[in-house]
Amino acid sequence: MSQTKEKEEIFKKGKIHDVVVYPLKKLVDDRGWLAELFRHDEIAEEFYPAMAYISVTEPLVQRGPHEHVDQADLFCFIGTGNFKMRMWDNREDSPTYRVIMTLYVGADNPQAVIVPKGVVHAYKNVSKTEKGVVINCPNRLFMGVGKKEEVDEIRHEDDPEAIFEMD
Numbered sequence: 001m002s003q004t005k006e007k008e009e010i011f012k013k014g015k016i017h018d019v020v021v022y023p024l025k026k027l028v029d030d031r032g033w034l035a036e037l038f039r040h041d042e043i044a045e046e047f048y049p050a051m052a053y054i055s056v057t058e059p060l061v062q063r064g065p066h067e068h069v070d071q072a073d074l075f076c077f078i079g080t081g082n083f084k085m086r087m088w089d090n091r092e093d094s095p096t097y098r099v100i101m102t103l104y105v106g107a108d109n110p111q112a113v114i115v116p117k118g119v120v121h122a123y124k125n126v127s128k129t130e131k132g133v134v135i136n137c138p139n140r141l142f143m144g145v146g147k148k149e150e151v152d153e154i155r156h157e158d159d160p161e162a163i164f165e166m167d
Helices: 003-010
Strands: 020-023 027-029 032-034 053-057 062-067 073-077 082-089 099-106 111-115 119-125 132-136
Touching: 053 119, 073 082, 073 119, 082 132, 099 111
Parallel strands: none
Antiparallel strands: 020 111, 027 032, 053 132, 062 119, 073 111, 073 132, 082 099, 082 119
16 A cells, blocks of 8 residues: 555544635625624634734745644635645644644635644645635734744644645
C-alpha cells in the first residue's frame, strides 16, 4: 500500500464538530455591493474576532496545513478567486476526531468558515489566473498584545512526513 493511500485512510470524510460554515450574502445596488462578514448576535462568543487581516494568494498556490493551539479563525471567502479548503479534525477529544472536511468557497460560493483551535486547515487558490482574496478575523491577536508572544501555529506544511494532504 502506498504512503499516500495509508495517509488517506487515517481520516474519513464528513462534517467536523464545531466548524461553522455560513453563506456570505452580497447586497447589491447601483454603487456596487457590500456583505456582512460576522455579527456578534450570530456567532458564539468564543469566536468573536480580536483582529482582522486580508491576504492575497497567487493562482494555484496553497497556504497550510497548519493548526492553532488557542486561536480560532473566521475565514471569509467572498472573492476574488475560488478556493479549495480542507480541514482535518486533529482533536483527540472531539466526537469527529480523524474526520476530513473539504469545501469549495470563494467568488462562486461566498462562505465564511469558522475553524476552531486544534483543527488543522489549509486552503488553495484553485483559480488558474486570478489572485484569490481571503479575509480572516481570528479570535486572538497575532503574537499577543504588542506582538510579544510566540506565534500560535503548528506548521505541518514544513513537515514532509505530515499526514495532512490537500490532494
